[in-house]
Amino acid sequence: MTATQINSTGTRLQGQDLVIENLAAGYGKVQVLWDVSLRVAPGEFVAMIGANGAGKTTTLRAVSGVVKPSAGRITLGGRDITRAAPSQIVGLGLGHVPEGRELFPLMTVRENLELGAAMRPEARAVQAQTLAHVYELFPRLSERAGQLAGTLSGGEQQMVAVGRALMGRPSVLVVDEPSLGLSPLMTQTVFGALRAVNEQGVTVLLVEQNVGLSLRLAHRAYVLENGQVVKEGSGTELLADPAVREAYLAL
Amino acid sequence: MSRAMDGGRAVVRRPDVPLRALLPLGLFFLLALVFPFLPLGERSEYLLQIAFFTLVAGVLALSWDILARSGQVSLAHAAFYGLGAYGFALLGKVMPWFLAMPAAALIAGLISLILGAVTMRLSGMYFAIATLAFTEVVRTIIQNLPEATAGGANGLLVPALLGGNARAQYFLAFGILLFTALVSLAIRRSRLHHAFAAIRQGEETARVLGVSVVKYKLLAFFISSFLAALGGVLYAGKTFFINPLETFSLANSIAPLTTSIFGGLYTTLGPILGATVLRVAEEILHNSIKNGYLVVYGLVLMLSILWLPRGLMGLLRRGKHGGDV
Incomplete structure (x- = not known):
């Protein structure tokens, strides 16, 4: 699985940038995001870490258009998607791997x-080519192709969720908490696949509670607290940051 | 996988509907086509009438199933069936039948968009109750229209379809069911299939996958109601007398639901097969057990739902999973 192989079939995925500026959003009267700004360059792998309720998932949902921002601006490849419908945003090249996988259990x-x-x-x-590509990335899925998704293990389901987003040939992939409920080994497999996808040119924004692993994987990361970005830096910088180590790595 | 390696050329892969799977459907339509030419003996008129209403039941069930594929389990099918019947009765007076028929269906389809928009955010039981209420509202409105136009509670005479020629009417019903089946198959092969399946199983996820939920739910309503109304036209033109109570009866909403479940949900053949088996069974039971045939009919339904959770289609495709979901 190398980038050149994919080039030969002419299906190399092209990354775009994702820019979030001063985003505010919430649900009804409850405001979750107060001021979130972040930037993911084309082809970059960026992680967003933070405690439960910090607003990580809401940020991704705002990017997808499922949650309408009350202020701020989101652009994808330079195009404003702040008020766009989810279907339009998918059309512009966003792939979303939702939290909890959300497969269709009664479909194969x-x-x-x-x-x-x-x-x-x-x-x-x-x-057809993308499907072959996904099967290369996750050989297990080609073995399980005809099986109902609801009967898969958690890790296999996560593979399907990632694969399903890739099938839309996204230029930017946002991934919400892929390690949720997975064994350490399965987490490694899924993260390895995300890295491979990124190396093929896809921009990745990853939201994770597994802070150690995501900081090692990502080029850069943002720390979200109470709906605000409080820190940013390269993965190694943040791994070395005493405050981050204490708050998120319990070291 | 071999097709996937097709030298890197763009290959549009459609959802698989192997020809083999279409064979039983083709067989059904072949049998239905030759049915009127069979030596049916002296009871041929009666048998042809049962066959006619079996085709109508098939239209009703299959059109209901199309809506159900988008996750909208409706109890408003009687409303659109009835709107088709009444639309045809009224329009048939001012235009030829072949225009009145699609016009009535179009009106029913457009009215269904109102219901679809109102119930957009409802699901499950709340959706079902809202659609049930809608049927009552439509019935009440029709019943209270000026008697000179819509006949009020007493009912309305309808111009007989095709001059009352039973055989011609049968072939018209055959054509409408065939059309309904072709629409259903076309949906199966298009992106609608994926959109409906995604909405049915999780609207939120469907949205992040790029499905315009509002658009596809309304489209499902329109297609389903348009086809149901064609069924209503057949009914009205055959019985040449309609009244609000019977036309908009709850039975007309429930029958397509039970028929589709009995035959096999989310398939093209299932609802048609279900309609055939149930109509014939109902007729046989009716003739052999004069009193209480409905009890036996109900029992058959209950037991089959218990033992055949995937309906008759489950028998045909034993051991295969997911293919039609």
């Missing part, structure tokens, strides 16, 4: 994957 693995490509004509046109 393959049907779940196909669904990821169904809503983007350009993704549908190259669906």
Whole structure:
């Protein structure tokens, strides 16, 4: 699985940048995000870490258009998507791996994957190649292609969730808490796949509670606290930061 | 996988509907086509009438199933069936039947968009109750229209379809069911299939996958109601007398639901097969057990739902999973 292999089939994924400026959002009267600004360069791998309730998932949901921001601006590849509908945002190249995987349990693995490509004509046109690519990334899924997604293990389900997002041929992939409920070994597998996807050119924004692993994996990271970005830096910088070590790594 | 390696050319892969799976459906339509030419003996008129209403039941069930595929389990099917019947009765007076028929269906389809918009945020039981209430509202409105136009509670005479020629009417019903089946198959092969399946299983996830939930839910309503109304046209044109109580009866909303479940949800053949088996069974039971045939009918339904959770289609595709979900 190398980038050149993918180049030869002409299906190399092209990263775009994702910029969030002074984002505020919430649910009804409850404001969750107060002032979130972050920037993910094309092809970059950025992690967002923070405690439960810090607003990580809400930030991703705002990017996807599921939550409407009350202030601020989000751009994808230079285009303003702050008020766009989720379907338009997917059309512009965003892939979302939702928290808790959210597969369709009564559909087969393959049907779940196909669904990821169904809503983007350009993704549908190259669906077969992308499917082969996903199977290369997660060989386990090709063995399980005809099995109902609800019968898979947690790790396999996470693979399907990542694969389903990739089927839409995203230029930017946002991934919400992929390690949730996974064994350390399975977490490694899924994170390895995310790195591979990133190395193929896809921009990745990862939200994680497994702070140690995500800081080692990401080029840069942001620390979110109470709906605000309180720190940013390279993965190694933050790993060495005493405050981060104490708060998130319990060291 | 072999197709995936197709030299890197763009290959549009459609959801698999192998020809083999279409064989039983083709067989059904072939049988239905030759049915009127069979030597049916002296009871042929009666048998042809049962066959006609079996086709109508098939239209109703399959059109309901199309809506159910988008996760909208509706109890408003009688409303659109009835709107088709009444629309045809009224329009049939001022235009030829072949125009009145699609016009009535179009009106029902457009009215369904109102219901679809109102119930957009409802799901499960709340959705079902709202659709049930809608049927009552439509019935009440029709019943209270000026008697000179819509006949009020007493009902309305309808111009007989095709001059009352039973065989011609049968072939018209055959054509409508075939059309409904082709629409269903076209949906199966298009992106609608994926959009509906995603919405049904999780609206929120469907949205982040790029499905325009509002658009596809309304589209499901329109298609389903348009087809149901065609069924209503057939009913009205065949019985040439309709009244609000019977036309908008709850039974007309429940029957497509039970028929689809019995035959096999989210499939094209299932609801058609279900309609055929249930109509024939109902008729046989009705003729053999004069009193209480409905009790036996109900028992058959209950037991089959218990033992055949995937309906008759589960028998046809034993051991295979997921193919039609």
